[in-house]
Amino acid sequence: MILIKNIKKLVQVEYEPIRLRRGEEMNTLHTIDNAWLRIEDDKIHSFGQMIDCEDITAETVIDASHKMVFPSFCDSHTHLVYAGSREIEYIDKIKGLSYEEIAKRGGGILNTSKKNAQSSENELFNSAFERLEEIKSLGTGAVEIKSGYGLSLESELKMLRVIKRLKEKSPLTIKATFLGAHAVPAQYKNEPDKYVDLIINSMLPAVSEEKLADFVDVFCDRGFFTVEQTDRMLSAAAKYGLRPKIHANELDYSGGIQIGVKYNALSVDHLEFTGDAEIKSLLNSRTMPTLLPSAAFFLNMPLAPARKMIDSGLPIALASDYNPGSSPSGNMQLVLSMGCIMFKMTPEEVINATTINSAYAMDLSQTHGSIAVGKKANVFITKSIPTYEFMPYSFGNNKIETHILNGKIQ
Ligand code: NIG
Ligand code: FE
Numbered sequence: 001m002i003l004i005k006n007i008k009k010l011v012q013v014e015y016e017p018i019r020l021r022r023g024e025e026m027n028t029l030h031t032i033d034n035a036w037l038r039i040e041d042d043k044i045h046s047f048g049q050m051i052d053c054e055d056i057t058a059e060t061v062i063d064a065s066h067k068m069v070f071p072s073f074c075d076s077h078t079h080l081v082y083a084g085s086r087e088i089e090y091i092d093k094i095k096g097l098s099y100e101e102i103a104k105r106g107g108g109i110l111n112t113s114k115k116n117a118q119s120s121e122n123e124l125f126n127s128a129f130e131r132l133e134e135i136k137s138l139g140t141g142a143v144e145i146k147s148g149y150g151l152s153l154e155s156e157l158k159m160l161r162v163i164k165r166l167k168e169k170s171p172l173t174i175k176a177t178f179l180g181a182h183a184v185p186a187q188y189k190n191e192p193d194k195y196v197d198l199i200i201n202s203m204l205p206a207v208s209e210e211k212l213a214d215f216v217d218v219f220c221d222r223g224f225f226t227v228e229q230t231d232r233m234l235s236a237a238a239k240y241g242l243r244p245k246i247h248a249n250e251l252d253y254s255g256g257i258q259i260g261v262k263y264n265a266l267s268v269d270h271l272e273f274t275g276d277a278e279i280k281s282l283l284n285s286r287t288m289p290t291l292l293p294s295a296a297f298f299l300n301m302p303l304a305p306a307r308k309m310i311d312s313g314l315p316i317a318l319a320s321d322y323n324p325g326s327s328p329s330g331n332m333q334l335v336l337s338m339g340c341i342m343f344k345m346t347p348e349e350v351i352n353a354t355t356i357n358s359a360y361a362m363d364l365s366q367t368h369g370s371i372a373v374g375k376k377a378n379v380f381i382t383k384s385i386p387t388y389e390f391m392p393y394s395f396g397n398n399k400i401e402t403h404i405l406n407g408k409i410q
Helices: 023-027 087-094 099-104 109-117 121-137 153-169 192-209 227-239 256-262 276-283 293-299 306-311 332-343 347-354 356-360
Strands: 002-011 031-040 043-049 060-063 067-071 073-075 140-146 173-181 215-220 243-248 267-270 288-291 379-384 400-405
Touching: 023 306, 023 347, 073 332, 073 347, 073 356, 087 099, 109 153, 121 140, 121 153, 121 400, 153 173, 153 192, 173 192, 173 227, 192 227, 215 227, 215 256, 227 243, 227 256, 243 256, 256 267, 256 276, 276 306, 288 356, 293 332, 306 332, 332 347, 347 356
Parallel strands: 002 060, 002 067, 073 140, 140 173, 173 215, 215 243, 243 267, 267 288
Antiparallel strands: 002 031, 031 043, 067 379, 379 400
């Protein structure tokens, strides 16, 4: 048992747990001043105000004076299993090439996919495990990881098996997404539909047979996969019970959002090109619009209309997109700051977007994303900080002192 006492502020507490916060509710953030929190086994047992703190004897007592306790971040969109890095393309980008131009030259996703094909399962596992340890120290407690740098049956399965081993070894809660449709491999360049057939007829059955994926993803955007191809793949994936979480509207009004909603996607992600039609479609759905500010920052992209989306009543989740091409960082504290600075979201909105809403975007909001009795004991204790608004304000600094996952101090 762990008892955390004298907590300056216990942040994101819920007495009646909800699944997500949308629209104006995104400004709601329940907190308790001068609080205590009790953890039993891997769950949150109880919490309250210090004046009501019973004299409990706990194996571990932590004094959190001047410090705050938050639920761990939920990062609902990453590609953190990858070999090598792409800083040379980064220089090309600085010199003026666009993400699409780099991709057309065989760089981008295909570049990493070549490196992944040449790496052993163990090599991929070790580098990904290190990244998990790194994001753990920055406050992330649950993460979704995609395949998609395989692009062949063998190599996609290799990535997904790595993710399976990460689930077994890491204290983070992990969800796996099959993203065979991340890019069209070079050998299918002139007949992309054949690659779509390969995904439908070989990859999906094999992934499902080995139970390697929780979700399915498609990069539905200009220059990658069309709406028709996405429709075919999501329809096939539905037969295996795989709910979509798709890459959409990053490069154009691609129809990706609407096709995601049609298949009851858990989330649609990126969304730089979101207009009235897209907002309307999302308002009539159970799909979480997810924005990836570090990718928009790194690629210097136009920004998703976050304010308009929230003001129209939509929920928003924020995630890191940790990957070698568009966001070589999985720092969710930085994502908090970027949400405020770039999207003009309030501190309360970005906290909801990186906890309860991003938990929803990986189907974890019943157990993660807030401090509620019976939820998974995934919480972090900050260093001494003056206010919770300090978290996004103090950008680029690690404000976390202690991370507890599954009830264990890490
Ligand atoms: O989410 N947009 C597509 N996929 C990734 C980028 C992957 C890469 O460039 O390696 C993304 O940004
Ligand atoms: Fe991505």
